[in-house]
Amino acid sequence: MNDSPAANAPASEPANGAPNPGLRIGTAPDSWGVWFPDDPKQVPWQRFLDEVVTAGYEWIELGPYGYLPTDPHQLEDELGKRGLKLSAGTVFTGFHKGEDQWQRAWDQALEVAGLASKLGAEHLVVIPDLWRSDATSEQLEPRTLTDEQWKKLGAGHDRLGKALLEEFGMKQQFHSHADSHIGTTREVLRFLDETDPRFTNLCLDTGHFAYYGGDNVKLIEDRPDRIGYLHLKQVDPTMLFDVLKNDQPFAEAVADGIMIEPPNGIPDLAPVIEAVARIDPEIFAIVEQDMYGCDVDRPFPIAKRTREHIFGCTHLARIS
Structure with missing residues (x-):
């Protein structure tokens, strides 16, 4: 049983007892099928921004660097004229491989x-390198880490988190991921044990954590001090065991629809949002449905319906 104040506070108020406005709900280029800075099959960035607004969101992530304009003045103008704000950027790391990383x-x-940071974002989502390529499905390295690699991984992330705070005032939020070395519950918990909460916490991606059977709400309640950011998505439970049994590469599973439109998958999003809102209502909850390879006309209605579902299933959600 978890006796922390965050776990036992009523759903209507955070641990500090103040009225709870709920989490800020945003979206990301990933929900429009964007995985790469430049891909002719992806939706153009101008259309992405316009559709985000029409779908009813105000907060977005940067997505792959180079997809949105990289000139801060141009990006500020493009976001500003649409009433959009930036919550985070994303980088990829492989610290377990050694100092050269x-x-x-x-x-x-x-x-x-x-x-x-120039546009006010305070978070950097950090995704670990995959042991299996998301481009070719080739196995690139062993699926598990040695004890020495775990130490290198933890030390590298703490060094990065400390540098981000000192240089940019940004917080590192680590994203466990399918086909990476940190995906299962035991791996995520070990990662938390290997890292310093001052410099490294979690971007808890609900779909990726559920991909390997993780219980999102239990993780939130067991480690409330390590939850710094949320990615909201659902995985299709009718497909999942086939994907795992057949060792299907993650990228192929995405193309087949393993990450499914809410409320058709797992986990339920309302309990996740409410559990995190009890910890800190300033935490972002960004919808990030992996949809790479989809037709450009497919994402917008899904994004709109997803926002409507979230705001219909819990009162602890807000736009801004």
């Missing part, structure tokens, strides 16, 4: 955090 990570941070 630091420069790669910091070079990305200088670009992404440098841009996002």
Whole structure:
């Protein structure tokens, strides 16, 4: 049983006892099928921004660096004239591979955090390298880490988180991921144990955590101090066991629709949102339905229906 104030506070108020406005609900380029900076099959960035507004969102993520304009003045203008705001950027890391990975990570941070922080974003979502390529499905390295690799992983993320705070005032939010070394509950918990909460916390992606059977609400209640950011998505339970049994690569599973439109999948989003709102209503909850490879006309109605579903299933959700 969890006796923390966050776990036992009523759903209508956070742990500090103040009235709870609920979490800010946003969306991301990923929900429009955008995985790469430049891909002719992806929706053009102008259309993405316009459809975000029409779908009823105000907060977005940067997406892959180079998809949206990288000039801060142009991006500020494009977001401003649409009433949009930026919650976070994203980088990719492989600290378990050794010291040479630091420069790669910091070079990305200088670009992404440098841009996002100028537009007021306070979070950097960090995704670990996959052991299986999301482009070719080739196995790139062993599926599990050695104890030495775990130590390198934790130390690298703490170093990055400390540098982000000092240089940009941004918080690192680590994103566990299918086909990565940190996906199962045991792996996520070990990652938390290997890292310092001052510098490294979780972007809890509800779909990716459920992909390997994780209980999102239990993780939130067991480690409330380590939840810094949310990605909201659902996984299709009717497909999941076939995907795992047949060892289907994640990218292929996405193309087949493993990440499904709410409320048709798991986990239920309302209990997740309410559990996190009890911790801190300033945490972002960004809808991020993996849809790479979809037709450009498909994402918008799903994004609109998803927002409507979220606001219809819990009162602890807000736009801004």
